[in-house]
Amino acid sequence: MKAQTLYDKLWQSHVVREEEDGTCLIYIDRHLVHEVTSPQAFEGLRLAQRQPWRNHSIVATADHNTPTDHWDEGIKDPISRQQVETLDANIKAFGALAYFPFKDLRQGIVHVVGPENGATLPGMTVVCGDSHTSTHGAFGALAHGIGTSEVEHVMATQTLVAKQSKAMLVKVEGQLGRGVTAKDVALAIIGRIGTAGGTGYAVEFGGSAIRSLSMEGRMTLCNMAIEAGARAGMVAVDQITIDYVKGRPFAPTGATWDQAVAYWRTLVSDEGAVFDNVVELRAEDIEPQVTWGTSPEQVVSVGARVPNPANEADPVKKGSAERALQYMGLSADTPISQIAIDKVFIGSCTNSRIEDLRAAAAIARGRTKAGNVKLAMVVPGSGLVKAQAEAEGLDKIFIAAGFEWREPGCSMCLAMNADRLEPGERCASTSNRNFEGRQGQGGRTHLVSPEMAAAAAIAGHFVDVRTFA
Amino acid sequence: MKPFTQINGLVCPLDRANVDTDAIIPKQFLKSIKRSGFGPNLFDEWRYLDHGEPGMDNSVRPTNPDFVLNFPRFRGAEVLLARENFGCGSSREHAPWAIEDYGFRALIAPSFADIFFNNCFKNGLLPIVQPAEVVDQLFSEAAQSEGYRLSIDLQAQTVTTPSGQSFPFEITAHRKHCLLNGLDEIGLTLAHADEIRAFEAAHQQRQPWLFV
Known part of the structure; x- marks a missing residue:
């Protein structure tokens, strides 16, 4: 069999159907939802009298509008408050696997909340009406931001209409110096390829410097993939990934866990897989x-x-x-x-x-x-x-x-x-x-x-x- | 969605690279729970001299006479001519909503950011990629001749200048079909509901942990 990239594997395992021009229907496993880009989508469902296809794919939280002090006083800005309350009402009406509302202990930024609850798993397709959804690619998942029309489309059909992007490998070999972080790697990459350098690509980050990053570091890196123009960034699954996921609330357990891990270990680019573009950086050259x-x-x-x-x-x-x-x-x-x-x-x-x-x-x-x-x-x-x-x-x-x-x-x-x-x-x-x-x-x-x-x-x-x- | 077939539209040139979605529609306007009414706040920070907030009467705000959208000669423009990486930044669909609500029907640039590009098609907006030298030529022609218009024919996939010079552009068959007919994509997808259900059942067999 032809050697495949991680991106090929993630893409092909989610294709529902393909049209002659290459346009595909892609199945979506996880739909993260926040208050800013969802109200018009829920409204669209209501107007068309549609229900979510699988509301247990939805994990929601309020993050963009919420204040960071004086929580006892609630949300003072009435327009912000209305948007957050609209999400409360929509989740109540349409349902979700989990909802972490304003003031909940597990509330937070959607791209922090998903992974820490095990709602983001390797091999998943993850979407959210937020460009920084690329963050979740750190888990060997195919994750990217979508617009509100697509939020509604995913809610109604559990799929997205999309074409496969080209694949880019950004390889960082060597050891990062003291005081040099995943953020510096991300900025150095963007400095090299530009903010449109990744346009039209899904980017896999590889090389020894990437493999030695923690999951937090990998999330920082994949988060910034969109700033390089790439909708999706990703890192292959390894022991660091699996150790992070283990024991989190929505992670599998028991025999299912073993079955999942066996599959997740295949989520790496095969030896000899061909990328449309390869960019190489030396870790030692990267400074703060x-x-x-x-x-x-x-x-x-x-x-x-x-x-x-x-x-x-x-x-x-x-x-x-x-x-x-x-x-x-x-x-x-x-x-x-x-x-x-x-x-x-x-x-x-x-x-x-x-x-x-x-x-x-x-x-x-x-x-x-x-x-x-x-x-x-x-x-x-x-x-x-x-x-x-x-x-x-x-x-x-x-x-x-x-x-x-x-x-x-x-x-x-x-x-x-x-x-x-x-x-x-x-x-x-x-x-x-x-x-x-x-x-x-x-x-x-x-x-x-x-x-x-x-x-x-x-x-x-x-x-x-x-x-x- | 409003169908797009062909237009002959006045061109407004916006000569900046990397125009981001924060510039297209600043964050304070994202608090709306509606999908219409964003046009008056398109490019708000560049277009007005004061700080804009939702609920203001935009008709009495001081406008920036140096911003191209405010030039009388570009009033009523339907084609936005832009530079590379237009629409970079966030996934906010409020950006194409604002552009469409303002009255633009098509955009021409050497490149667009992926998510923005995709969002345009859901809203009856046609983003057209042209080689940098063609875009340069259009910028120069638009600057030189007042009332400069371009004819855009989606069926033929062409952009034609007033002198009759024609440039082809690419679009996927699926997007073209939806845009020409103003189709509801959800309805189209649900025609394949059986296939989605069959895929879902097999997917659950393979990866049961995804279905909790």
Whole structure:
């Protein structure tokens, strides 16, 4: 039999039917649902008098609009509150395998909640009306974001209409240096291939540096696949995957577990499988990364300077760089380490898991936030992450260092709730997008790892985390 | 969904690469539980000089005279001419909803982000990929001649300039069929419900742990 990529295996095991032009119906195993992209889909079901095909494929939570403080006061913004209450009502009417509403212990960012409950399993197709669904590919699953029309389509038919993408292998061989994280690998890859480099591809991340990442690190990496333009990112199943899944609430048990594991171990690209494109990076070449512009591809190593658009030959890229520098309030050739910040955000579906919080706390421990930093906020990815962090005393470390310790949610990654930047404010953020206005109109976002964000909070400006003992 | 057959539409050129979905429709407007009414807030942060919030009377807000959508000559545009990687970022379908609600019917760019591209077809919008040099030519022609229009024929899969120069474009047979006829994709899929049920039963046999 022809050697297959992991993506081939995941795709072919879910094809219900294929048309002459290659358009397929793909069966969907897990449908993650949140409050922002689902109301119009549920409304569509209602108008057509349809029921969900299999409501036990649905796992839902409220995350984008929920506040991260004063939970006793509820959701103050009436429009946000209406959206969250609409999800409550829709799940009540249509049903779900699990629903973690606002204030539930297991509520949190949908891409943190799914994996930690074992609702994301190897070999699954996972969709959600959210582009960062690529996160779940870390489990050797085929996972990608969909629009609201497709949310309704999946609810009504348990399938998606799609064509198989091309396959890309991004291979990172070697050992990552101290202070270099999965986030830096993700940003370095995007810096190399660009934000459209993965368009039309499903990307598998491989190589020894990827295999040594924890599941948290793999989720960070796959989460950012969409920032490289790839709808889906994935990592082959290995013992690290299986150990993570074991014992989680929705993971199989007993004889079914053994049967599942035997199957999951086949979820790797075969020796000799052919990819349409292969990109290789050396782990040793990757340094802590900081974005300087308004696109994740506008990124450099912490020791570098803000690029000079005058050196850019491509006129479209040059125009983008000039516009980005103007928006960001930066001058060309400024050393990254001389850029002072106003706020720090540690959180988001990219970097809010327990390992991320441990890494940030290790930097913050025994130190104090710089005076010029108005706010350094830590937003755990879920209620379970928050509880775990508190059991380890991480909250006390952050609070002692002058950071704020918040309730879980998407928070200032996209600023749909009250957490946002004011115009002109500059933020070291562990989130995934530095677009204009993303964290608040006029806000200036620099994407970094949790360690780098914590170090910037202490120093008051970007600093190479490797110089922190 | 509104069918798309052919249009002869005024072209509005938006000369920026990597236009993201946060720029197309900022997050505060995503709190709506409806799928219509987003047009007045399309490109809100670029189009207006003040900060927009849901529920504002957009007709009295100060507009940015330097933003291309506000140029009188592009009023009523139906074709948005854009640069590479248009629609990158989030999966929010509010982006194509806003573009469609504003009055655009087609978009032309050297490349589109995958999820955005896919979302367009569900809303009667036709995104057309053209080689970068063709897009360059269209930008230059649109800048030079006021009232510049393009004819787009989906059946023939062509974009034709006022001088009669014609460029072919690609689209899958499935998408073309749905768009030409304004079809409800869910209804089409449910015609295969027996096949889905048969697949599901076999899938459950193979991987029973997926069906808890």
